[in-house]
Amino acid sequence: MSRRHAPATLRNREPILTVLRRILPSAGVVLEIGSGSGEHAAYFAAALAPLRWQPSDARDADFASIVDWAREHGATTVASPLLLDATSNTWSLTHADAIFSANVIHIAPWAVAEGIVRGAGRLLPVGAPLVLYGPFKRDGAHTAPSNAAFDGELRRRDPSWGIRDLAEVAAEAGRHGLDLDEIVEMPANNLTLVLRRR
Secondary structure, X not given: OOOOOOOHHHHHHHHHHHHHHHHOOOOOEEEEEOOOOOHHHHHHHHHHOOOEEEEEEOOOOOHHHHHHHHHHHOOOOEOOOEEOOOOOOOOOOOOOOEEEEEOOOOXXXXXXXXXXXXXXXXXXXXXOEEEEEEOEEEOOEOOOHHHHHHHHHHHHHOOOOOOEEHHHHHHXXXXXXXXXXXXXXXXXXXXXXXXXXX
């Protein structure tokens, strides 16, 4: 068995799914950036069929896990995972009807966040959503002591990592044709940002 387990997915998948059910289109392709273990891909794809779920990651080490989780959930709408470097100006697909990324931009250099919104500006049709889930600062301040501690831990691991400020993410998205449409409060001091292509 090559399935890898990320414990946070069991805690956050239902609240995220509630948001996705409301804002995703009823059909088309959802590109997931940073699919990791593949647990989100399998769970959301099974729940949101006939939407086609396109998992991706910057490395292929977890591709077997993504495939195994999809098989475990009977998620036949999960496509084969793609290698995707978010910072590149050329991605391996040219269209998506929505883009989803959970717990990625704080565990990566800022260039990854820039790349995701730049890519969303290229791929998404007008009105389509880019959905970002995770911890964010608001007006330069952490929303909870636990987030401040987590941010410090991330920056000790890699100084280019860290919890991003919501306003900075929205401003960068705006430079690439996306507007912040909605901020959804989530459990464990996380947020879901819904940005839409204008």
